[in-house]
Amino acid sequence: MSWDIAGRTLTSRFFLGTANYPSPEVLQQAIVASGAQVVTMGLKRQLAHGSQASDFFSLIKATGAQLLPNTAGCRTAREAVTLAAMARELFDTHWIKLEVVGDEHTLQPDPFELLSATEQLVKDGFEVFPYCTDDLVTCRRLLDAGCNILMPWGAPIGSGQGLINPFALRTLRSRLPEVPLIVDAGIGSPADAVQAMELGMDAVLLNSAVAHAVDPVMMARAFRLGIESGRLAYEAGVMARQDMAVASTPVTGQPFLL
């Protein structure tokens, strides 16, 4: 079933990162297997003279996926705003995954710099996809600043811990029912993605869980199925949990046999 985000209609709810794959060919196959229509990319301070950089970029473009460049490595709003402008020129898109990290150990987003960067980028015409924590008030401030989308973390980047605070994500879904929510970072296995989608998240963005799998292409497909399954379950309505057993086989009216 299709859905709309930032002016685009997508059929996939899987956003895939492009880093750390064993080879460009495996990455390309993983993108196809994932069904992802949005892929993330980065920028690096470098001046590579060979064709490696442009070949890689061409390979990604050939998939036809929407590009979502990031501002990874930025520590201040000023850095992020500059890098976003560069990304818009290089990737020819006004979509930007805004990352402004405030702690080196956890790579936790800095909410203050994130907000400051968002305010400027929205003025500059960007569609900001903010990588943020799952804090409700921070998320509200980002929306007030002009974000139309939120990307709360599931767990620290690359940790594979899954959803460390499902309560917070459930709260976001409940309090911000109309806002597209994309869980970004921390997903380890397809079960985590299923859980995120069952909570009502609109999409999942992940990278390491596929790239670091023994078979990234097969894992990409596993996540694709998991995300589709989780979304179907959310739309179908998961049954309420019960503290006690409730017999599933009707026994009323049956004779007592022993």
Add this chain to the structure above:
Amino acid sequence: MNSKSSFDQSAINAQIHINVNGSVQTVPRMTLAQWVDRTGVLPSALATAVNGQFVPRTARDGYLLKEGDVLTTFQPIAGG
């Protein structure tokens, strides 16, 4: 930004030191667009900033590098 009309020959002949991605280069005075051309990298395959300020591709021709400029170039890479 410098305008093209402000360039004079003596300025263009002078050698200047610029910092490119952390390394010092000694180059003739030239525009940022000329510097990019000398790298051999497609102008559309890199983004540039001077002294922390983004310089769009369309503005490179109008920026004359000067002594001490800190030039940063970025290129697309894989990312999460």
